[in-house]
Amino acid sequence: MQVKCTICDNIESIEDDSFEAKRLRNRRIHMYLCKSCYDRIEYKTKQRHATGKFQLYEEKKPTDDYI
Numbered sequence: 103m104q105v106k107c108t109i110c111d112n113i114e115s116i117e118d119d120s121f122e123a124k125r126l127r128n129r130r131i132h133m134y135l136c137k138s139c140y141d142r143i144e145y146k147t148k149q150r151h152a153t154g155k156f157q158l159y160e161e162k163k164p165t166d167d168y169i
């Protein structure tokens with residue numbers, strides 16, 4: 103089946119019986135990310151996680167904010 107990337111409109115064809123195809127057919131959400139967009143998002147997500155950890159660490163220290 104042919105799928106269109108939600109982000110860059112790049113059209114790719116995937117195996118009809120692949121996990122991705124089944125997932126797209128079962129749910130009516132047509133959200134498909136091509137490899138390059140997927141990699142880009144994964145990278146951003148990892149960056150956000152790193153930032154999140156940093157913020158968590160920051161929050162632990164100042165306990166006298168409300169005084």
Ligand SMILES: [Zn+2]
Nearest residue numbers: 107110136139
């Ligand atoms: Zn894309």
